[in-house]
Amino acid sequence: MREPVEVLTHPALAGAAHGFLGRRGGVSTGLHAGLNVGWGSEDDPAATAENRARATAAVLPGARLTCAWQIHSPAVVTVTEPWTDDARPQADALVTDRPGVLLGILTADCAPVLFHDPHAGVIGAAHAGWKGALTGVTDATLAAMEALGACRDRIAAVVGPCIAQKSYEVDDGFERRFVEADPANARFFRAGRAGHAWFDLEGYVAERLRAAGVGTVAMLGEDTYAQADRFFSFRRATHRGEPGYGREISLIGLG
Numbered sequence: 001m002r003e004p005v006e007v008l009t010h011p012a013l014a015g016a017a018h019g020f021l022g023r024r025g026g027v028s029t030g031l032h033a034g035l036n037v038g039w040g041s042e043d044d045p046a047a048t049a050e051n052r053a054r055a056t057a058a059v060l061p062g063a064r065l066t067c068a069w070q071i072h073s074p075a076v077v078t079v080t081e082p083w084t085d086d087a088r089p090q091a092d093a094l095v096t097d098r099p100g101v102l103l104g105i106l107t108a109d110c111a112p113v114l115f116h117d118p119h120a121g122v123i124g125a126a127h128a129g130w131k132g133a134l135t136g137v138t139d140a141t142l143a144a145m146e147a148l149g150a151c152r153d154r155i156a157a158v159v160g161p162c163i164a165q166k167s168y169e170v171d172d173g174f175e176r177r178f179v180e181a182d183p184a185n186a187r188f189f190r191a192g193r194a195g196h197a198w199f200d201l202e203g204y205v206a207e208r209l210r211a212a213g214v215g216t217v218a219m220l221g222e223d224t225y226a227q228a229d230r231f232f233s234f235r236r237a238t239h240r241g242e243p244g245y246g247r248e249i250s251l252i253g254l255g
Helices: 045-059 130-135 137-147 172-181 183-188 201-211 234-239
Strands: 017-021 064-067 076-078 093-096 101-107 111-117 122-128 156-159 169-171 189-191 196-199 216-219 248-253
Touching: 017 045, 017 111, 045 064, 045 101, 045 248, 064 093, 076 137, 093 101, 093 137, 101 111, 101 122, 111 137, 111 201, 111 248, 122 130, 122 137, 122 248, 130 137, 130 172, 130 201, 137 201, 156 201, 169 172, 172 183, 172 189, 172 196, 183 189, 183 201, 201 216
Parallel strands: 064 101, 076 093, 156 216
Antiparallel strands: 017 248, 093 122, 101 248, 111 122, 111 156, 169 196, 189 196
């Protein structure tokens, strides 16, 4: 029997077709076993294509999956028409008000964020790794949604599966970068061994959203690093000395 695609949802986004997907329900094998959707992952392209089709069908059947070439930036693209995978722009967030377009964000420890303003009929999806989060990818996403008629106090934003603080050790140079940007960021670091700390990426991203005036902010609280059977993780693969890793996808669309 085929394993079903695992789709995690949140009631704050109930007005839009959406899902945070992990590795369950795919056809890839080996290091990429499961629902690997990353073209850049040295997986069998036919398996990746099938996984992407399964992911789309699990969230919004018949929709056009639209993704960006993610570069850890605050760049946002407004989608008016879907593009092919080989023509995807370099960006780390997408917004749209067009029905039938399924926005997709790929991650493997970074934080995916899905957005929805049900009154305006505007959605967004952002890839918030530490670099994009620090440089304002979520703020840029909100501004792009507002340009389409959204209002941030009506927007719901949910932070999906990502590496948790207990799994995310960083050095003091990393911590210093955040604290120099805003001394209040010290609260997202817990002291560790000498010269190191533990960083709360999920909490930081959620607080950026709250500070920006988002009406509803939620977190799924799922640690990608600690759940090898459910999620891909770049850091876990690195710690294990594995030569590759898969990517999961988070999706949102308007029916």
